[in-house]
Amino acid sequence: MKTTEVVLQASALGKSFSRKGKAPVIALDALSLRVKAGAVTGLVGPDGAGKTTLLRLAAGLLLPDAGSISVLGLDSASQAIEIQSRIGYMPQQFGLYQDLSVQENLELYADLQAVPLSLRPSRFAELLQMTGLGDFQKRRAGALSGGMKQKLGLACSLIKKPRMLLLDEPTVGVDPVSRRDLWQIVYKMVADEGIGVLMATSYLDEADRCAEVVVLYEGRKLAEGTPAEFRDKLKGRVFTLTPPAGGPPPRLLQTHLAGQPGIIDVMIRSGRVRCVVEAELAARLKSGHSELFPAAAYDKIELSEPSFEDAFMALVPKADLRPKNAASLSPEPDPVPGAVSRRDEIMVSAHNLTKNFGAFTAVREISFEVGKGEIFGLLGPNGAGKSTTFRMLCGLLKVSGGEVQVAGRDLRRAGSRARAQLGYMAQVFSLYRQLPVRSNLEFYGRAYGLSGARLRQRINWALDEFHLRGREESPAGLLPAGYRQRLAMATALLHEPAILFLDEPTSGADPLARREFWLRISGFAAQGVTVVVTTHFMEEAEYCDRLLIMSRGTELVQGAPAAIRRLAQSPENPEPTVEDAFIVLAEGRLPAAAPTGAQGVES
Amino acid sequence: MLVLRRIMALIVKEFITIMRDPKSRFVVIGPPLIQFFVFGYAATFDVTRVRYAVLDEARTSESRQLLAAVDGSQHFRRVRNLTAERQIDEVINLQEARMVIHLGPDFSRRLLSGEQAPLQVIVDGRNSNVAAVALGYVSAIVQQYNAQRQTGFILKNSSVMGPRLVGRAWFNANLLSRWYIVAALGGTISMVVVMILTSLSVAREREFGTFDQLLVAPFTSGEILLAKAIPGITFGLLDSLFLAAAGVWWFAVPFRGTIAALIVTLFIFMLSIVGLGLFVSALSTTMQQALLGSFAFIMPAVILSGFTTPIENMPGWLQIATYANPMRYVVRVLRQIFLEGADLSLVGPQLWPLCIIAALILPPAAWLFRHRSQ
Numbered sequence: 021m022k023t024t025e026v027v028l029q030a031s032a033l034g035k036s037f038s039r040k041g042k043a044p045v046i047a048l049d050a051l052s053l054r055v056k057a058g059a060v061t062g063l064v065g066p067d068g069a070g071k072t073t074l075l076r077l078a079a080g081l082l083l084p085d086a087g088s089i090s091v092l093g094l095d096s097a098s099q100a101i102e103i104q105s106r107i108g109y110m111p112q113q114f115g116l117y118q119d120l121s122v123q124e125n126l127e128l129y130a131d132l133q134a135v136p137l138s139l140r141p142s143r144f145a146e147l148l149q150m151t152g153l154g155d156f157q158k159r160r161a162g163a164l165s166g167g168m169k170q171k172l173g174l175a176c177s178l179i180k181k182p183r184m185l186l187l188d189e190p191t192v193g194v195d196p197v198s199r200r201d202l203w204q205i206v207y208k209m210v211a212d213e214g215i216g217v218l219m220a221t222s223y224l225d226e227a228d229r230c231a232e233v234v235v236l237y238e239g240r241k242l243a244e245g246t247p248a249e250f251r252d253k254l255k256g257r258v259f260t261l262t263p264p265a266g267g268p269p270p271r272l273l274q275t276h277l278a279g280q281p282g283i284i285d286v287m288i289r290s291g292r293v294r295c296v297v298e299a300e301l302a303a304r305l306k307s308g309h310s311e312l313f314p315a316a317a318y319d320k321i322e323l324s325e326p327s328f329e330d331a332f333m334a335l336v337p338k339a340d341l342r343p344k345n346a347a348s349l350s351p352e353p354d355p356v357p358g359a360v361s362r363r364d365e366i367m368v369s370a371h372n373l374t375k376n377f378g379a380f381t382a383v384r385e386i387s388f389e390v391g392k393g394e395i396f397g398l399l400g401p402n403g404a405g406k407s408t409t410f411r412m413l414c415g416l417l418k419v420s421g422g423e424v425q426v427a428g429r430d431l432r433r434a435g436s437r438a439r440a441q442l443g444y445m446a447q448v449f450s451l452y453r454q455l456p457v458r459s460n461l462e463f464y465g466r467a468y469g470l471s472g473a474r475l476r477q478r479i480n481w482a483l484d485e486f487h488l489r490g491r492e493e494s495p496a497g498l499l500p501a502g503y504r505q506r507l508a509m510a511t512a513l514l515h516e517p518a519i520l521f522l523d524e525p526t527s528g529a530d531p532l533a534r535r536e537f538w539l540r541i542s543g544f545a546a547q548g549v550t551v552v553v554t555t556h557f558m559e560e561a562e563y564c565d566r567l568l569i570m571s572r573g574t575e576l577v578q579g580a581p582a583a584i585r586r587l588a589q590s591p592e593n594p595e596p597t598v599e600d601a602f603i604v605l606a607e608g609r610l611p612a613a614a615p616t617g618a619q620g621v622e623s
Numbered sequence: 624m625l626v627l628r629r630i631m632a633l634i635v636k637e638f639i640t641i642m643r644d645p646k647s648r649f650v651v652i653g654p655p656l657i658q659f660f661v662f663g664y665a666a667t668f669d670v671t672r673v674r675y676a677v678l679d680e681a682r683t684s685e686s687r688q689l690l691a692a693v694d695g696s697q698h699f700r701r702v703r704n705l706t707a708e709r710q711i712d713e714v715i716n717l718q719e720a721r722m723v724i725h726l727g728p729d730f731s732r733r734l735l736s737g738e739q740a741p742l743q744v745i746v747d748g749r750n751s752n753v754a755a756v757a758l759g760y761v762s763a764i765v766q767q768y769n770a771q772r773q774t775g776f777i778l779k780n781s782s783v784m785g786p787r788l789v790g791r792a793w794f795n796a797n798l799l800s801r802w803y804i805v806a807a808l809g810g811t812i813s814m815v816v817v818m819i820l821t822s823l824s825v826a827r828e829r830e831f832g833t834f835d836q837l838l839v840a841p842f843t844s845g846e847i848l849l850a851k852a853i854p855g856i857t858f859g860l861l862d863s864l865f866l867a868a869a870g871v872w873w874f875a876v877p878f879r880g881t882i883a884a885l886i887v888t889l890f891i892f893m894l895s896i897v898g899l900g901l902f903v904s905a906l907s908t909t910m911q912q913a914l915l916g917s918f919a920f921i922m923p924a925v926i927l928s929g930f931t932t933p934i935e936n937m938p939g940w941l942q943i944a945t946y947a948n949p950m951r952y953v954v955r956v957l958r959q960i961f962l963e964g965a966d967l968s969l970v971g972p973q974l975w976p977l978c979i980i981a982a983l984i985l986p987p988a989a990w991l992f993r994h995r996s997q
Contacts, residue, residue, distance in 0.1 A: 414839055418994070432993075436841035444839040450832030452636070454643045459636075466632030467840045469625045521839075 027184045027216035028055035034086030047073040049239040055218045062230030063220040066530035069236040071220035075186045079109040108182035112189050114173030118162030122153055125161050129176040147175040150205050166402035167198025187219040193556050195401030196599045197606050224329035247328045254326035257302045261293040262320040271542040271563050278539050285333035288562040290595050291582045296330045365392040367550040374421035375408050382408040384574045395545045397564035398554040405573040406554040410523050443512035447524040449504045453497025460496050468515035482510035502533045522553040538563045558599035576605045633850035650819050651858050655812045662808050663874050668800040670756040676720040678705040681730035689768050698760045721747045722757050794962040805876045806961035807930050809866035810953040814896050817859035818917045821900030824851050826913035848989040852897045859893040879964030888956045891977045895949040898984035905991035924950045949980050
């Protein structure tokens with residue numbers, strides 16, 4: 021197998037998109053890169069870095085403004101048709117026909133790609149076996165789970181054995197089991213057929229699985245190399261801090277450390293605080309002198325192996341968009357000393373919550389309770405029933421069975437006074453796009469009864485806290501995605517709600533925005549705000565006090581992150597992640613003695 | 624106080640979203656103007672300048688006299704002189720002329736000898752209305768021609784004259800169909816505008832997800848209904864009053880009733896239309912559904928309103944159905960106000976059914992806001 025063959029080569033590639041009445045957006049700027057056959061090359065970078073544009077240019081769907089890109093030795097501008105007949109391209113939204121069955125979708129794509137009839141039976145069998153869709157041949161594509169849809173999409177783009185595969189974030193929102201399956205399919209194609217794969221991803225842990233990684237930032241190549249090369253640069257600068265048992269939750273420590281001088285990145289991994297620091301601070305830490313890390317606050321401070329994610333965070337320039345520690349919500353400046361969580365005061369409860377859509381049960385007998393000041397996470401892949409549960413909690417959806425109480429009342433029946441206590445942030449941006457930022461804030465402020473000086477004060481707080489100054493007059497719909505998310509959250513918090521409902525607030529956000537978001541949430545929870553949040557990112561479980569993992573409408577497990585992680589503990593995997601636990605539970609490999617159920621797992 | 628401020632904020636927001644959205648702005652201003660002129664000029668029952676052809680085989684002074692009378696009327700325009708009978712097929716089939724007048728070779732001979740002189744008129748029945756009206760005009764011209772010949776004959780023979788028909792049309796002396804159309808036009812056009820505007824209002828918020836945000840906020844369904852209804856009523860009222868004024872100034876349609884009657888009628892009418900629009904909107908989950916839904920209402924509503932074709936001509940069961948149609952009442956009332964000079968007390972009997980329609984449709988619309996998404 022020739023592993024040195026170059027399947028894609030871009031040289032000085034440039035592409036910009038014109039906007040009505042504004043300066044054009046530069047999507048790619050003088051980008052040069054090569055993708056080798058027989059390997060997976062990862063394309064990572066924040067939103068708007070130009071990942072999708074690059075893939076579309078490679079597939080011959082866009083014409084470059086400058087430079088050139090050649091795929092399999094063919095020029096994408098002049099030989100787009102030839103390229104398209106030799107490659108497989110899987111866009112973010114793969115064009116599956118929802119009303120056709122799995123088999124019919126495969127046949128349709130085989131027709132479109134002119135796969136000879138004689139080759140089809142064996143190819144279909146191979147793909148169905150590889151994707152594990154063999155049992156679902158007759159099922160409508162629209163009725164498949166998110167992960168199965170992605171696998172079918174991948175199967176359709178592999179239908180005529182492409183020599184190169186372009187994948188645009190194929191694993192977004194997919195459950196961990198399917199994510200692992202998708203990777204296995206890709207690896208198999210690379211090993212068996214020696215094809216070259218270029219895969220854009222927003223999951224930084226996936227970059228570690230690639231042979232080579234290219235980091236894009238604002239249309240330019242920031243760095244490239246093997247994951248090991250990236251990791252090596254950070255050797256000696258990553259520390260894991262173990263908080264003392266019974267002390268404050270790690271997310272309070274994280275909030276405290278984030279943005280301090282010398283600290284590049286702080287996150288929570290497996291219940292411990294992971295810290296990427298500047299070289300100078302690392303030296304001081306190693307010698308044991310740092311006022312930032314008082315010995316009393318931590319049991320242990322140890323050096324850790326860097327991951328690609330650490331390297332990425334150190335690489336990407338960060339504007340100071342740190343939340344101001346939500347200090348204006350409360351007079352207490354330092355949240356570290358004590359947790360505010362008061363479990364005795366139940367703010368949100370669900371009991372045997374069930375929702376049927378016709379014959380389909382979207383949510384089956386979910387029960388949980390959320391105490392004041394707690395961050396409660398509803399985790400699960402797309403289609404697990406999180407949003408349905410969530411909408412029932414908010415009174416937006418009728419309950420088919422069971423009970424819901426928010427602040428002691430059923431929101432579907434409770435009057436407007438009960439609703440005034442909660443803040444809500446929907447999954448899709450749901451503010452008035454044509455209204456400017458300030459008008460949106462004013463409208464929602466007034467909707468919740470704010471007026472006069474109080475309204476002005478809160479709007480000023482929101483503009484400062486969420487770094488929206490200078491954008492007050494731009495229509496909300498024209499804001500960049502990250503700012504929209506901030507505005508949505510600012511709106512939800514304007515009236516200082518006691519309970520905050522956040523539906524997939526980090527979906528579609530890049531790693532930087534997600535960190536910023538969770539820091540804020542921790543800050544608000546520390547002030548006593550009760551937070552119910554849904555997410556499909558398993559690693560975000562660590563930011564929650566307690567969580568409920570859902571799969572196919574039912575509860576998989578419930579409890580504190582540490583307790584859930586322990587379920588997957590084994591001699592081979594002494595420090596499992598929540599994602600490992602999900603895989604163990606989803607595959608039914610649960611240790612026999614492990615507790616499940618509503619109150620089963622407690623830390 | 625708190626509630627009032629909250630509602631005001633919502634109403635202001637509704638107005639701003641309509642005014643800031645180029646599409647909504649256009650719906651309020653563009654189509655009403657276009658439709659006003661299109662209907663005002665094009666929608667008329669008056670038949671004028673009908674293309675016709677002549678096959679005159681007589682070619683005498685009598686035949687020319689008769690044809691001169693036809694040419695002299697504003698209703699007909701001669702486009703061709705035929706020379707053979709077979710050409711008749713051709714001009715009618717190809718719609719070169721809508722009517723052919725055929726005078727036989729013995730026309731004058733029969734006329735002068737006191738016999739019946741047949742005159743053949745062939746009309747294109749594909750447009751039955753034009754055909755019937757054109758035939759009517761020709762027969763009137765022929766009668767007049769006969770009468771003139773008789774007068775000449777009688778003067779010569781000094782005999783007595785018969786009874787003479789003297790017709791007068793009340794309310795519309797010249798029987799201008801434009802008066803009939805334009806008087807009711809304001810109601811029709813503003814109905815379309817308000818229907819589209821309100822049917823999109825909730826559906827747009829559903830599609831963009833902003834409706835959930837509203838439902839989670841402390842607004843009650845009634846408050847949302849109120850805030851959604853007010854801009855619809857306002858723009859509908861402004862549109863229809865503007866069109867009424869334009870009808871008077873531009874098309875010189877008389878305005879004989881009272882302005883109070885006009886405003887009260889339009890307001891109550893708008894209330895019922897806003898109710899229907901919001902009902903359609905609350906049922907829809909996308910703007911496309913809302914638009915299809917409102918057109919499913921608009922087309923039959925216009926046809927069954929008596930706007931163009933009289934309700935009395937419809938079959939009995941359909942006439943009963945028109946009682947549920949708000950358009951029926953407003954078309955009638957607008958003509959009463961414009962042409963008959965009706966005031967509030969006269970239009971009253973037509974207004975309470977509109978009130979009932981509004982009262983029946985608004986509560987379920989509000990109920991659907993919260994209960995549509997099951």
